[in-house]
Structure formats: C-alpha cells, structure tokens
Amino acid sequence: MMRKPMLIALVAGVFLSSHLRAQRVAASPVPAIQGLPAAARAAAESINPEKIRAHVRFLSLDLLEGRGPGTRGGELAAEYIATQFALAGLEPAGDNGTYFQRVPLYAVHTVEDKTKFSFVPASGQPIDLAYGSEIVAKDQTGQPTADIDAPIVFVGYGIRAPEYHWNDYAGPDGKDIDVKGKVVLVIVNEPPSDDEKFFKGKALTYYGRWTYKQEEAARRGAVGVLVIHRTDLASYGWDVVRNSQAVEKSYLEGDPTATLRAASWIQHDVAQKLFTLAGLGDLDRAIDQAGKPGAFHAVELPVRLRAHIESRVRRYESANVVGRVRGVRSTGNAVLYTAHYDHLGIDPDAKGDNIYNGAADNGTGCGILMEMARAFAQSAARPPHDMYFAAVTAEEQGLLGSQYLGMHPPVPAGQITLDLNYDMLLPIGIPRSVNLGGAERIDFWPTVERVAKDFDLAIEPDPTPGAGHYYRSDHFSFARVGIPAFSVDEGELFEGHDQAWGRAQMEDFVAHHYHQPSDEYRADWDFRGNAKLARFGFVLGWLASEQPRPIEWQPGDEFEKARKASEVSH
Numbered sequence: 001m002m003r004k005p006m007l008i009a010l011v012a013g014v015f016l017s018s019h020l021r022a023q024r025v026a027a028s029p030v031p032a033i034q035g036l037p038a039a040a041r042a043a044a045e046s047i048n049p050e051k052i053r054a055h056v057r058f059l060s061l062d063l064l065e066g067r068g069p070g071t072r073g074g075e076l077a078a079e080y081i082a083t084q085f086a087l088a089g090l091e092p093a094g095d096n097g098t099y100f101q102r103v104p105l106y107a108v109h110t111v112e113d114k115t116k117f118s119f120v121p122a123s124g125q126p127i128d129l130a131y132g133s134e135i136v137a138k139d140q141t142g143q144p145t146a147d148i149d150a151p152i153v154f155v156g157y158g159i160r161a162p163e164y165h166w167n168d169y170a171g172p173d174g175k176d177i178d179v180k181g182k183v184v185l186v187i188v189n190e191p192p193s194d195d196e197k198f199f200k201g202k203a204l205t206y207y208g209r210w211t212y213k214q215e216e217a218a219r220r221g222a223v224g225v226l227v228i229h230r231t232d233l234a235s236y237g238w239d240v241v242r243n244s245q246a247v248e249k250s251y252l253e254g255d256p257t258a259t260l261r262a263a264s265w266i267q268h269d270v271a272q273k274l275f276t277l278a279g280l281g282d283l284d285r286a287i288d289q290a291g292k293p294g295a296f297h298a299v300e301l302p303v304r305l306r307a308h309i310e311s312r313v314r315r316y317e318s319a320n321v322v323g324r325v326r327g328v329r330s331t332g333n334a335v336l337y338t339a340h341y342d343h344l345g346i347d348p349d350a351k352g353d354n355i356y357n358g359a360a361d362n363g364t365g366c367g368i369l370m371e372m373a374r375a376f377a378q379s380a381a382r383p384p385h386d387m388y389f390a391a392v393t394a395e396e397q398g399l400l401g402s403q404y405l406g407m408h409p410p411v412p413a414g415q416i417t418l419d420l421n422y423d424m425l426l427p428i429g430i431p432r433s434v435n436l437g438g439a440e441r442i443d444f445w446p447t448v449e450r451v452a453k454d455f456d457l458a459i460e461p462d463p464t465p466g467a468g469h470y471y472r473s474d475h476f477s478f479a480r481v482g483i484p485a486f487s488v489d490e491g492e493l494f495e496g497h498d499q500a501w502g503r504a505q506m507e508d509f510v511a512h513h514y515h516q517p518s519d520e521y522r523a524d525w526d527f528r529g530n531a532k533l534a535r536f537g538f539v540l541g542w543l544a545s546e547q548p549r550p551i552e553w554q555p556g557d558e559f560e561k562a563r564k565a566s567e568v569s570h
C-alpha cells in the first residue's frame with residue numbers, strides 16, 4: 001500500500017515529462033522560414049521519424065542480404081523502394097515508364113599469381129616487381145588478359161589545371177608530351193600549398209584524387225598509370241591501397257574514362273628503384289621539385305613497363321530507383337534528392353555473422369529519401385518545379401550508380417538546380433549542428449546558412465579539408481556534370497549533450513560498426529534527428545526550386561566549367 005501513491009506520482013511524472021517532450025517537439029518541427037509557403041511548411045512537418053525507422057528496419061533485415069548490387073537482396077531493396085515511391089504517389093522516372101534505371105556493370109578481380117610486372121631499362125637488367133607488396137593493378141577494360149610493353153613517362157602530379165597555370169604534361173619544350181600508348185608515372189595528391197588561390201591551400205581539390213589522375217591519363221590515350229604511393233602524401237598506408245585492390249572492383253559498362261589496361265599503384269621504395277634505374281637520382285627530391293611552380297617538366301624515362309595482367313571478370317546488372325513529384329512548372333530548376341541503397345552484401349568466407357546489413361550505411365539515407373518523397377508527393381501545395389528522388393546503386397563500388405545517373409539524368413543536367421544527398425546519418429538524437437561540405441561552393445550558400453540558422457543548426461567546418469571528402473560521396477557524381485550538389489550530414493553537437501559526446505558516438509561507430517556486419521538496426525535508435533535533417537533538406541529543396549534562376553557555382557570553382565557546358569547543351 002505504501003508504494004502506491006509513489007507509483008502514481010512516478011507514472012504521472014513520466015507521463016507529464018514525455019507529454020511535455022512530445023509537445024516541445026511538436027510545437028515547431030519546422031520553423032517559420034522566409035519564402036516558404038504555409039502548405040510547404042505543413043508538408044515538411046508531416047515528415048515522421050517513425051516512418052523513417054520502419055524503412056531503415058526493413059532495409060537492414062538479414063532477409064535483404066546486405067543489399068549487394070546485382071544480388072537478390074539488392075533487387076529486393078530496389079523493389080521495396082520503388083513500391084514505396086508508388087504508394088506515396090510518385091511518378092516513375094526511370095527507363096520506359098518504370099521506376100528503374102538499368103545500370104550495367106562489370107567487376108574485375110586481378111588474378112595475383114598470374115600477373116607479372118617488370119621495369120625494363122634500355123640497357124642492363126630488368127627488375128621484377130612483387131605483386132601485392134610492391135605493386136597492385138586493375139585492368140579497367142574488363143578483358144581477361146592484358147599485355148603491356150610501353151615506355152614510362154614521369155608527369156609529376158599528373159595535373160593539367162589552366163586556372164592555376166599548371167601543366168604537368170608539358171615537356172622540356174613547353175609542348176605536351178604525347179603519352180598515347182604509354183604508361184604515366186604520377187605522384188599521389190597535389191602540389192602542397194598554403195595559398196587559398198593555389199590548389200585551394202590545404203584543402204584537396206579534385207586534381208589531387210587518384211581518380212582524376214587516371215581519368216586525365218586515359219583522356220590522353222595512356223595505357224597505364226603508376227601512382228607513386230607515399231604514406232604521408234596519401235594520408236593512408238600501403239595496406240589500404242593493397243587491401244582495396246585485393247577485392248574485385250566494379251566499373252560501368254561503356255564508361256569512357258575507364259580505359260586503362262593497368263591502373264596501378266607502386267610503393268615508394270619501388271618508385272625509387274625505378275628512378276635509380278632511369279638515372280634520375282633521388283625520388284623525394286623529384287617530388288619536392290614537382291610541387292614547385294615552373295620547376296618541373298614531364299620526362300620520358302629510358303625504362304619500359306612490361307606487364308602481363310590476368311583478370312577474372314563478372315558482368316552484372318543493377319538499377320537506380322527514380323521517382324518524380326510534378327511541380328507547378330515542369331522545366332528548369334528541378335531538384336534531385338539522392339541516397340545510395342546498396343551496401344556490401346554477404347561475405348561468404350567470413351565466420352559467424354557475415355551479412356553486411358548497412359542499417360546506418362545507408363538505410364538511414366534511404367529512409368530519409370522515401371519519407372521526404374512521400375511528404376512532397378502528398379503536399380497540399382505542389383513544389384515550384386519537378387522534384388526527383390533517386391535511390392542509387394553501387395556507391396560502395398565507387399559511386400557508380402550515381403555516376404550513371406549523372407551521365408543519364410532524368411532531365412538534362414542544366415535543368416537540375418541542386419542535388420542534395422544523404423549518406424549514413426546515425427540516428428542518435430536531435431542534431432544541433434550539420435556538416436554541409438561543399439555547400440559554400442555554390443551561390444545558394446546564403447540561403448543554406450539562413451535556413452540552417454532557422455533550424456537551430458550550426459554549420460561545422462570540414463575537420464579534414466585535406467582528405468577530399470567532397471569527392472567521395474554520391475553528390476560528387478552530379479557536381480562533375482555541373483549540377484550544384486552537396487550532402488546533408490549531421491555534425492557532432494546533439495541536443496542534451498556536449499560536442500565530445502557526439503564525437504565519441506561517431507568514433508565508436510566508425511571503429512566498431514562502419515562497413516562491418518554489426519552495422520545493424522537498433523530498436524533504441526532515435527530517428528528524430530533523421531527527420532529533422534529530412535525537413536531541413538525539404539525546405540532547402542523547395543526554396544532552391546523557387547529561385548528565379550538556377551543555382552550556380554561560385555566564380556572560379558572547379559565545377560563551373562561543367563555547369564556552363566551543361567546549360568548550353570540543353
């Protein structure tokens with residue numbers, strides 16, 4: 001008897017506090033925002049964290065088998081998302097009146113014990129390389145064997161950047177060295193700089209990414225690329241290079257930039273051996289020289305690369321899932337929302353739990369995408385222009401689904417004003433800060449800043465600008481065809497916690513669950529933060545679509561050229 005009143009008080013207290021909490025949340029999930037019509041605000045407010053939870057839970061069930069592209073689980077995920085789009089009332093915007101955009105792919109696995117590399121000098125003994133510990137490579141073309149016997153040309157950082165008056169392909173006479181049919185030797189990363197106006201200072205530009213170096217060499221008809229790996233310049237060890245090449249890598253069928261017969265990395269020490277063989281002396285001195293303006297020109301070495309590469313090739317197909325909500329006007333200023341739905345599938349060789357469920361990566365982004373699509377489709381007011389929602393495939397294989405969508409967009413790229421991407425947002429509470437890396441590159445930035453403020457979201461600066469995060473997520477696939485694009489991600493500050501707590505949560509996730517079978521759905525996850533950032537993105541998209549003119553890159557941005565070209569071409 002004694003405990004009863006206490007119990008009542010306790011229950012009442014719990015009820016009261018949860019009621020208050022609910023009221024506080026319900027009071028203004030979307031703040032009043034200048035330029036946002038009341039009906040749009042109501043639609044954004046309808047975004048429901050529990051619906052996001054339901055999507056995330058389903059997509060990360062073991063039944064979905066880790067959603068590997070080209071697998072049954074991947075197809076089930078795509079079918080689920082298409083079904084949700086249909087139920088929400090989106091129009092299909094894929095191939096032939098369906099929600100699916102077919103993405104043809106092939107996966108290449110280098111057969112290590114049958115692959116041979118050697119440096120052959122004009123005179124003297126060739127040097128054989130140990131595959132794995134000294135060199136790794138992929139034949140990007142998807143053919144079973146490649147035989148190469150070609151001269152090696154050292155092109156420094158392998159960069160041609162007219163905006164920085166920089167051309168590593170220029171030979172001693174100032175004219176570009178012809179590298180057609182040859183192998184280019186390049187340094188990882190980009191010329192070191194503290195000057196914002198020169199390769200963006202400490203921040204990495206796309207020129208510093210190895211993907212750019214391969215593409216530039218391929219554009220010039222090179223058959224191979226040797227990237228010199230030096231750990232301090234790459235910011236990751238040789239192990240990372242080696243492990244990432246030990247597994248199969250996928251390519252898009254017909255990708256004009258994937259034509260190298262030998263896309264290779266070599267260890268720093270091996271590159272030094274090559275330098276000695278060529279009579280070029282100290283490699284690190286050459287690397288220093290290559291980073292100084294006017295101090296370098298491309299040079300053909302008196303050494304050939306001889307290689308025999310054997311590959312196991314698997315051809316397969318996956319699909320992007322694309323839906324549309326019609327706007328008041330159907331041309332110009334379309335907005336594209338994206339999130340990848342694929343993950344790493346099943347590892348048949350692993351013991352114990354071998355299903356990579358990918359609940360956070362990227363069940364969360366997909367949940368947000370579907371719930372946002374529903375809110376737009378069921379809004380009492382139609383958006384100013386068409387809204388596209390794309391769940392893309394093969395992100396984990398190198399942003400391939402989004403690359404395909406960028407190459408084959410549902411409307412010409414020049415008519416898409418903005419892409420907002422969502423990838424891996426830990427559902428651990430209500431964020432009070434966001435990460436919007438790259439948003440400062442576009443002229444929509446003042447609006448982004450204003451809306452973030454209205455949502456009580458501080459914008460965090462990129463903690464590691466040198467790591468080039470902007471080039472490692474799906475939004476980049478749209479930026480490279482000119483579409484202003486960035487990802488919406490949570491920062492480290494959450495309601496009721498200090499920043500150290502948020503950082504610890506993220507670090508714990510990365511250390512123990514990221515890209516591991518334990519990235520599983522948890523019943524105690526709090527999806528209110530996912531909902532908040534979905535509403536934030538909803539509002540940004542609406543305002544972007546309402547602007548009188550399409551969004552542009554800031555003058556001088558590396559993607560400005562692609563944007564101008566896309567606007568002329570439609």
Ligand SMILES: [Zn+2]
Nearest residue numbers: 361362396515
């Ligand atoms: Zn991932």
